[in-house]
Amino acid sequence: MPGLSTDEVVELTAACTLRQVKKRELLVQPGVVAAHRLYVLQGAFQSYVVDPAGVEHTMHFAIEDWWITDLTSYRSQLPATMYVVALEDSTVLQLDFATEQRLMHGNRRYETLFRLQAERAAAYYQRRLTAALTRTAEERYEEFRTAYPAVVQRLPQYIIASYLGMSKEFLSRLRSRSGAKKG
Amino acid sequence: MPGLSTDEVVELTAACTLRQVKKRELLVQPGVVAAHRLYVLQGAFQSYVVDPAGVEHTMHFAIEDWWITDLTSYRSQLPATMYVVALEDSTVLQLDFATEQRLMHGNRRYETLFRLQAERAAAYYQRRLTAALTRTAEERYEEFRTAYPAVVQRLPQYIIASYLGMSKEFLSRLRSRSGAKKG
């Protein structure tokens, strides 16, 4: 983690719980408070919402070295509206809300860590909103492909489509169109 | 501001610069570093990006008691990609980046203030992304209308349309459709 000393990283790690999760296991689900923030040591996760028509919309991914949770629920400690599910067998560090508060209280640098993280998250979602508002499906896919090539190879296409805000069929067509080029 | 004592509010206010701006005045523009975070005392602002086709897309509004800037530029102190423009004659408090750092350094509670603000901003943009991904234009407008009735009356419709991710013509049609009902 950026900005922390080795000792602080050790302390933070110790304050978390190590957990193995199997593919398809749910770590957060609607109606239940998101008890933890999850740091991915190994594996891959997806957070998503389900719309009234039953369609899943991916809000976020996390692979190694990313955090994931339903941030709104975690922050407010109110019931979640999102799912967080393992896309592979994975290993995570779980940090619970009360422990996070205690850490921040005891040492400013944790608060700085989480402030910077929140600022990055805000900038990240703003970028995605901009992309959703200003780019065509094709442009969004091309941008994603260059930004996260590892994710494109690693996760199923229909999940990437739902992350990019298009149907899986449309993404498939995009790929076959321009996809004559090496991929 | 939430979580600050009266003295702290006084100190924060004193650290800012009071500024009057005229309607249409630009406070942030692409290519120039966003020097400040702006707190609206009176008036209204819009931040927006312009896509390659020249179409404006509203990223954020701010009326009294809201902050606004190009957060990515402000945080990184790199050139902005957005515009921030006054939609009315307005009065703002400007907080510059270096002063913000100094305040946070001197007193944890400012860092807490900005951490909470960043967390709210992240949740806000995530909600907007969810809306863009999962709702029809009509649903997005209805939600906006109930969430921010004051803004709907106060700002031109074509700006609201661009905030909601639809053309001004389409919003106009939505309004005449269901808008037989009182508005």
Next chain:
DNA sequence: CGATTTTTTGAATCATATCAACGTACGTGG
């Protein structure tokens, strides 16, 4: 008032979704 800004309306079109069916690959238990 006249000028500018904002909203509305109509017609044509487009990007993308949906539904349905089929093809392919994969992993897991026998």
Next chain:
DNA sequence: CCACGTACGTTGATATGATTCAAAAAATCG
């Protein structure tokens, strides 16, 4: 190591929400 089931990807036909362009109407402003 094969076979079967489930998960994933592709393709075609059709539908639709929303955009674009153009122009007129309405509101606001100096």
